[in-house]
Amino acid sequence: MPKERPPVLLVACFGVDITPWRVQIARHGPGIEMRVWPDTGDVSEIDYVFVWNPPPGFWKRLPGLRAVFSMGAGVDRLLADPELPPDLPIVRMVDPSLVSGMVEFVTMRTLHYHLRMHDYARQQVAGEWRQLPSPVAAARRVGILGIGQLGQACARALAALGFNVTAWGRNPRDLPGLATYHGAEGLAAMLADCEILVCLLPLTPETEDILDARLFAKLPRGAHLINVARGRHLVEDDLLAALADGRIAHATLDVFRHEPLAEGHPFWKHSAVTILPHVAALTRPETAAATLVGNLWRHVRHEPIPDAVDRAAGY
Numbered sequence: 419m420p421k422e423r424p425p426v427l428l429v430a431c432f433g434v435d436i437t438p439w440r441v442q443i444a445r446h447g448p449g450i451e452m453r454v455w456p457d458t459g460d461v462s463e464i465d466y467v468f469v470w471n472p473p474p475g476f477w478k479r480l481p482g483l484r485a486v487f488s489m490g491a492g493v494d495r496l497l498a499d500p501e502l503p504p505d506l507p508i509v510r511m512v513d514p515s516l517v518s519g520m521v522e523f524v525t526m527r528t529l530h531y532h533l534r535m536h537d538y539a540r541q542q543v544a545g546e547w548r549q550l551p552s553p554v555a556a557a558r559r560v561g562i563l564g565i566g567q568l569g570q571a572c573a574r575a576l577a578a579l580g581f582n583v584t585a586w587g588r589n590p591r592d593l594p595g596l597a598t599y600h601g602a603e604g605l606a607a608m609l610a611d612c613e614i615l616v617c618l619l620p621l622t623p624e625t626e627d628i629l630d631a632r633l634f635a636k637l638p639r640g641a642h643l644i645n646v647a648r649g650r651h652l653v654e655d656d657l658l659a660a661l662a663d664g665r666i667a668h669a670t671l672d673v674f675r676h677e678p679l680a681e682g683h684p685f686w687k688h689s690a691v692t693i694l695p696h697v698a699a700l701t702r703p704e705t706a707a708a709t710l711v712g713n714l715w716r717h718v719r720h721e722p723i724p725d726a727v728d729r730a731a732g733y
């Protein structure tokens with residue numbers, strides 16, 4: 419990129435209302451030339467792209483790209499695109515309001531299960547007045563798959579509420595005040611004790627289908643599942659079977675193999691499944707535009723970017 423011209427950023431977020439992004443990127447990045455898809459101008463001038471759900475053929479149209487900024491924290495769809503140039507740096511979205519949104523959501527559903535709100539909802543339908551026991555938070559065991567930006571923040575928030583929280587990752591981690599596990603043995607140990615299981619893993623070949631019958635069999639009977647990661651972590655038929663035999667008491671699903679969830683899918687009307695339309699943590703332009711602009715300038719200045727994706731690891 420010649421020194422005398424400003425960096426050119428193409429905003430190409432498909433299926434998203436771009437209006438607030440335009441406003442916030444212009445506000446936070448006055449030295450950046452912003453173009454908004456499909457008004458690309460001369461594509462050879464485009465240095466950076468801020469992207470979500472690009473259609474087939476998208477990458478071939480941008481020959482001069484220097485880096486890609488993902489609107490989402492999860493980059494599985496980007497990385498699965500065979501047309502994505504292999505050496506192009508990718509930066510994922512790690513932003514305070516995305517993190518706090520996920521903390522709010524996971525806390526809300528954990529409290530919902532802890533306080534037996536779904537049982538009370540069932541009782542209301544049946545016109546039943548009955549007080550149900552629930553243990554103190556310290557006796558409620560919550561397990562989190564993934565100890566990254568989101569898993570760690572959720573674990574800390576739940577621990578601050580007094581829950582007995584454990585978390586599982588790929589590599590050993592020493593995090594003060596948090597019991598952590600890793601590897602296959604660590605997973606089995608964590609699951610054996612886990613009444614509420616939260617999935618916050620990235621989708622990679624290693625984690626795809628991880629929420630299956632074998633994993634469910636390691637949980638105590640009547641456990642609860644919160645999947646806020648990706649639909650392809652879950653083997654749907656195995657969940658339906660685990661719900662039918664009581665291994666899993668209730669599931670909160672924010673993400674699905676095919677989104678939107680197909681009409682007539684058995685999850686829709688299942689009394690032990692709560693469905694959300696992929697809203698656990700939305701990327702909010704009010705804060706995320708500043709994160710994007712900060713990372714873009716780091717790239718221009720050849721500074722390290724903490725949230726750069728490790729393409730070999732897949733997240």
Ligand code: NDP
Binds near residue numbers: 492
């Ligand atoms: P991070 O990359 O910060 O953390 C990922 C964690 O998963 C790390 O702890 C990592 O282990 C662990 N991990 C990766 N692979 C494995 C494996 N094979 N076995 C065990 N652990 C593994 O990701 P974030 O926390 O930022 O985001 C997690 C996911 O949440 C995203 O990828 C996305 O899919 C989903 N998401 C969903 C949203 C929604 O609205 N529903 C919103 C935002 C994100 P290690 O610590 O060893 O590296």
Ligand code: OXD
Binds near residue numbers: 490491
């Ligand atoms: C994300 C998401 O990855 O919204 O940020 O799913």
